[in-house]
Amino acid sequence: MIKVGIIGATGYAGQELVRILLQHKKAEIVWYGSKTYIDKKYYEVYQNMFQLVDADCMADNMEELADKADVIFTATPQGLCASLINEEVLSKVRVVDLSADFRMKDINIYEEWYGIEHKSPDYIKEAVYGLCEINREKIKKARLVANPGCYPTCSTLAIYPLLKEGLLEPNSIIIDAKSGTSGAGRSPKVNNLYCEINENIKAYGVASHRHTPEIEEQLSYAAGENLYVNFTPHMVPMNRGILVTAYGNLKKQVTYEEVKAIYDKYYKKEYFIRVLDKGICPETRWVEGSNFVDINFCIDKRTNRIIMMGAMDNLVKGAAGQAVQNMNLLFGLKETEGLQAVPMFP
Known part of the structure; x- marks a missing residue:
């Protein structure tokens, strides 16, 4: 044990x-x-x-x-x-x-x-950055693992394959993200009171959120050059969940099949990443309580941009679940051990 x-x-x-x-x-x-x-x-x-x-x-x-x-x-x-x-x-x-x-x-x-x-x-x-699907082999040998932030996990996993394959203009990426209130932690704060959050949605940390440089660093590794992103998080009145909608300029015209093949190249064998069927948008309710990340995309031919989407539970894959996934790698265990809980619904 x-x-x-x-x-x-x-x-x-x-x-x-x-x-x-x-x-x-x-x-x-x-x-x-x-x-x-x-x-x-x-x-x-x-x-x-x-x-x-x-x-x-x-x-x-x-x-x-x-x-x-x-x-x-x-x-x-x-x-x-x-x-x-x-x-x-x-x-x-x-x-x-x-x-x-x-x-x-x-x-x-x-x-x-x-x-x-x-x-x-x-x-x-x-320290090894503990994004398991990307740094798996390095994590296995580490003494100190830096578990990724919740927004960076969802954002990076949704965008990484297309940047890595050179499909996106690196400095064109805009990330719009929503999170449940548990992402703000348990310490009491006026802004997190029920009356402040209920029936409300708000942007925060605009052009200044602390996860911005973490996202930029990881995406820069994928792009092979330094890049900058616009990242705007929002708080929504739910307990758990993160939804990322990211936008990027395409370097060339592509088909759905070409983009899907790229995601499959990186994620087809990844148990915790589910690339959804064509036309299905990720939703936080379908990953709640689980270590899954649901990902999909939509090509906007009119603007030659691509919309990349991801949904996950901020407390599981965005924090504790990924930490246990890292532990499993460190000790040579089956990566899914303790993490195969089926998403909860309703």
Whole structure:
């Protein structure tokens, strides 16, 4: 059994890690870390865990945890993992960080967009970006995995194949994205109150959202050159889900069959990526509670642009599910272990 420690187990992504790992045949949670609920029973924080988890919440002590676990998940705000990580920890245990601390290779970009000093820049180069379908072989050998952000996961997977195959004008990409409110985390904020969110949809982080440089970096790898995107996220009044609609200029005229063949080249053997039938648009309700990403596209011949669409659960494939997928790769397990839950409906 893989012994798992979770730092930040009482946030939404942390709780989702617990939910998934309780159904994992090869994993055992040995540490439920929480800064806010130390010594409180975990099920008292999340009543859905009553009679499933009897453990107490423990402090975020990574060095002590490294002696007890085989892998540590850090489902914490930006800056915490970078302040805790060191060579002693990494010599004992593998770390999957769900924050943005190690996602971007340029420390200056990280510090500019997140507004904090990076506490362990020496490990940025070593960290492997944990987008499993693209970096699978590198992840298997890693000590430190940077679990991707939710918007970057959905955006990159929807766009990556067409950029990689040279079909898109790199600097023409516009990404319009919608997310459920769980993406804002569990900490109380006025903007997340029921009366502020219900019966409302709003853009936020316009031309300034912190996931922008992460998306640009990953798509730049695909394009083979540096590129910039327009990325606008929106909050919608639902608990879970992300819907991405991205637009790009085509370099040449293409048929549906040609584009479909490209997506099939990259994703036909990927269990968690479902390229939908012609004319079917991805919807968040068909992936809720699962690790699936539904993808499709539409060619607009009138404007010579292509519309790329993706839908996924922001807490599963966008956070905890992908983190467990990374863990499975790290330990040589079947990649789908613990992650084959059928999407919930209604």
